[in-house]
Amino acid sequence: MVNKHTDDLIDIAGEIISDEKIGISDIFSTYDAGDANTVEIREQREYPDFGTMKNQASYPLNDISYETTTVDIEKYACEVKNASTTQEIVNGINLLFTHIASDISDSLYGECGKTFVGTQYRQDIIPRAVDEANKNADLYGKETVLLSQVLAESIVNDLVERYDSVKEFLNHKYEPDIVIDDRNVLRGGDVIVADRDSIGYTVIGTLLSAQTFEDMSFQEILMFTTRRAHIVTDNDSAHISRFGNI
Secondary structure, three states, X not given: OOOHHHHHHHHHXXXXXXXXXXXXXHHOEEEEOOOOOEEEEEEEEEOOOOOOOOXXXXXXHHHOEEEEXXXXXXXXXXXXXXXXXXXXXXXXHHHHHHHHHHHHHHHHHHHOEEEEEEOOOHHHHHHHHHXXXXXXXXXXXXXXXXXXXXXXXXXXXXXXHHHOOHHHHHOOOOOOEEEEEXXXXXXXXXXXXXXXXXXXXXXEEEEEXXXXXXXXXXXXXXXXXXXXXEEEXXXXXXXXXXXXXX
């Protein structure tokens, strides 16, 4: 049970920071797990050959290959003792989100291919990363580009100002999605380019919730929890470019 004072602080904190502020998670598609602790995600991996068939024939659905991935939902939590200000609550939530972002980063670095790419100019980083990804990964859809907040501020804003859009700079038919690592969990000048529709999922059980309890010394503890998981299901759908001298 959250008391009235703490409840007011949480409401104010909610206006400052939301559960969506884990930028790196946007590299994945979102899957709603509801109340389940475990979900099975069914994906089509291989497709039968396409061609003509007789008017009365039915499409051979039994020839389509599916893969099922079992995902266990994790419960993330952080505690804030004797919260008396909004900033204390915001700090606690930030630590929780950074921990989640770090788990996602570890998963991506453990699963995805990497290439060291040298470059002299920051404005070359996004096109070089996109080129490397298309050479080393299977990107069938629109690219999603994940880069640090520092690089985004110095590159994307400049490109938009000079070329109207990143799309125009890359000479693409579409605008790539730019995802900002607002938790600073990417390593060095690394940039990850992925096909969001294929790489994996952010599986959401419950969004951020709060409850209070007292410890043995009768201090009020405010605990935030969220149930979620992040899984790479196709590591060929993303590539990490490691930039030096930037």
